[in-house]
Amino acid sequence: MGRLIKNNYTNIALLKDLMTTPPMTAQQHAEIMRKRIAHRRMVEEAKELKIASEDVFEGH
Numbered sequence: 001m002g003r004l005i006k007n008n009y010t011n012i013a014l015l016k017d018l019m020t021t022p023p024m025t026a027q028q029h030a031e032i033m034r035k036r037i038a039h040r041r042m043v044e045e046a047k048e049l050k051i052a053s054e055d056v057f058e059g060h
Helices: 002-020 024-060
Strands: none
Touching: none
């Protein structure tokens, strides 16, 4: 039960931070989205390269 109480206090603290933090600017949001898209592309390319290399090795 002590854990439940701690989590409630933690959640309240996080909510307070969210409610008192000023919203991000459009520039900040755009930068975060650019980083997310770049990361997603990198992961997709790595998956494609892995699949392509597996295809090469299966042929031998």
